[in-house]
Amino acid sequence: MPQVQNNMPTMHKKMSVLIYQDGLSFYIYSSTGIEKRIFKSFKHESNPIEVLQEIENIYDIEEELNQSFEDVTLIYHHSIFSGVPGSVYTENLKSDYLKYNVRLLDTDIISTDETIETIDYKTVYIAYSNINNYFFEKYGDFNYYHYSTLALKKHLSEIDLTRSEIILDIKTSHFYISIFENGKLILHNCYPHQAAEDILYYTLFTAQHNQLDPETMDLKIIAETKNNTIYDLLYTYVREVSYVNDSNSYIENILCV
Known part of the structure; x- marks a missing residue:
């Protein structure tokens, strides 16, 4: 060309x-x-x-x-x-x-x-x-x-192959949910959000639909900035919630191929 x-x-x-x-x-x-x-x-x-x-x-x-x-x-x-x-x-x-x-x-x-x-x-x-x-x-x-x-x-290079993981990749108006179980992709989709409750709803809905237990699954959040409201709301219903360390670098590694 x-x-x-x-x-x-x-x-x-x-x-x-x-x-x-x-x-x-x-x-x-x-x-x-x-x-x-x-x-x-x-x-x-x-x-x-x-x-x-x-x-x-x-x-x-x-x-x-x-x-x-x-x-x-x-x-x-x-x-x-x-x-x-x-x-x-x-x-x-x-x-x-x-x-x-x-x-x-x-x-x-x-x-x-x-x-x-x-x-x-x-x-x-x-x-x-x-x-x-x-x-x-x-x-x-x-x-x-x-x-x-x-x-x-990128997620595949980071996930724990021995357990169930949900990864929330949060953008300004949409977010991606990826569910892995022992290294196998169970679900990947994109949902709109205007409030923290929207993220909570879709997360719990997809977890329940895929028979994941909030007491044992690992929920990771990727976002450019940490949002305490989102974290606190998710932590109310999910035992293990964490932000990916250095989320900005994680995102940049996705984009800068």
């Missing part, structure tokens, strides 16, 4: 862009670590056209984005996805995996990430064609994934 010409010299830097419906996160990093973080929150959940407008506005302001990068990665963080066992996945049926959960448009690009072989999990999701085209025109070749794929790979 053709590469976009840029007057600035190519730096041995990489960039990951987290794209969600109510914000954007840019991470510029190299082998020595993260060198620049740029965050943008939206006033409301935005459609792909509005998200692209925000991206263009950021590029007009942030000069550091207008350089060549060794690698560019887009990471879609939204609830328009489904997990499918890789062993039964069929390429020409990929729209069927989503159509019962979301209204699909003719312009939607249905994408898949590589199967995570150890748990036989494949993410099927919508990638925004206008945003993909924008980054291709600016940088040429780039990689893109759904956040779920990268997060599950």
Whole structure:
């Protein structure tokens, strides 16, 4: 594929862009670590056209984005996805995996990430064609994934293979629940939240539905900032609750692939 010409010299830097419906996160990093973080929150959940407008506005302001990068990665963080066992996945049926959960448009690009072989999990999701085209025109070749794929790979490297674990990965307006039992993925989904009670409800509901005992399961929270209200509410009903040590580094390891 053709590469976009840029007057600035190519730096041995990489960039990951987290794209969600109510914000954007840019991470510029190299082998020595993260060198620049740029965050943008939206006033409301935005459609792909509005998200692209925000991206263009950021590029007009942030000069550091207008350089060549060794690698560019887009990471879609939204609830328009489904997990499918890789062993039964069929390429020409990929729209069927989503159509019962979301209204699909003719312009939607249905994408898949590589199967995570150890748990036989494949993410099927919508990638925004206008945003993909924008980054291709600016940088040429780039990689893109759904956040779920990268997060599950990271979780697998950290979980205890001898017990049941629930991992809550909390973002501003949504959070992911991942349930592992002896290293096997039992559930992975994304839910909206406006209050701590929403997180409690979905956590207890999914635990009960999957026959997990709040007295024995291990509940871990990943969040950019610790929220005592969420912790105290969960701890009222679950015996073992903890925040992942250095959650920011944990999240950055997911994003900076």
